[in-house]
Amino acid sequence: MYKKMILGALISVALATTGAMADDVPADLGDKMKPMFGGSAPDSLKSTPVAGMFEAKFGGEIIYVTGDARYVFVGDLIDAQNKSSLTEASRSADRVAIVKTIDATKSIEFKAKGEEKHVLYAFTDVDCPFCVKLHKEVPALNEKGVTVRYLAYPRAGVGSPAYKKMVNIWCADDKAAAMNQVKNDGKELEAKECTNPVAEQFELGQKLGVNGTPALLTLDGTMIPGYRPADQLAKMLDDAKAAAAK
Structure with missing residues (x-):
């Protein structure tokens, strides 16, 4: 009120x-x-x-x-x-500047099939049910020309159980496969330690105003909060791209 x-x-x-x-x-x-x-x-x-x-x-x-x-x-x-x-509008302008500083090599990428039409950064928490649900839409997004790049955002913060699970994913030899095993199969990965970007990406999410997951970020600074099916997401991205081209 x-x-x-x-x-x-x-x-x-x-x-x-x-x-x-x-x-x-x-x-x-x-x-x-x-x-x-x-x-x-x-x-x-x-x-x-x-x-x-x-x-x-x-x-x-x-x-x-x-x-x-x-x-x-x-x-x-x-x-x-x-x-x-x-x-x-002010938030979006700030996000555009921040997006340009993101090191894509530190994300976990699921690349578009064929022509890449869009890129989505997805702040994710492996213990978030809607993040798991969104992950099941990633193959369909890839088929529609959308590349998904995961960034870590353990909602309970650095040192939490989710944070440790995500460190295990980012420290895996095959990070995409590890993400699939955790999100699709519910597998517990072997505990690993390595130099990783999980805390850095969590801090980035806070700087961007992320307060829940999944949180999707486009290259033009648009923040799309929450879960959406692949068809809806792809249409939103296509419509925004068409509008920007006018």
Whole structure:
């Protein structure tokens, strides 16, 4: 209820200030915010189309704050006229930059058959039932020209049972086969230790705002949360690609 009230307030403010010029970020705004956030200043601050309201980023989280730091709003900032989320546009721009830094060689790849039409990064947790369900759709996605690259996201964090299982997968000689054995067959792999990217990928997911699995990320920064069947996913990707080409 509280979140809805905040969102409603944001929409109302946006409607009331349509066409207003963006304000410059007050030089002392970051310092003024520190007492509210344990002494930490936001990673970045920028103006918004709403007069007197500024976007503040803390890691993967985006909030809005007034210039005097008295009022803070949590939720998406909606452009009611264009029916679009300015918050999601900001998140997407950040994700595009981050996607470019991902080392694909550290992912576990299930490559498209024939022509590669799309690439999906999939944050996964081997103990997540919907991740297991999605994995069963991977062969169909591959047939539709979609390459799936797995990134580790043990939801319970570093050191958890899921984390250790995923380390075993990433340390296997044949990582794709190990993923199949765990997700398709429910096999317990032999415990292994090696230099692995599981903790690094978990941290990346947090930076991107992943809060559940599976979480799918396209190369253009679009985040697709949750399980979807292969047909639906492929259509979403095809439609987005066609729209971008117009």
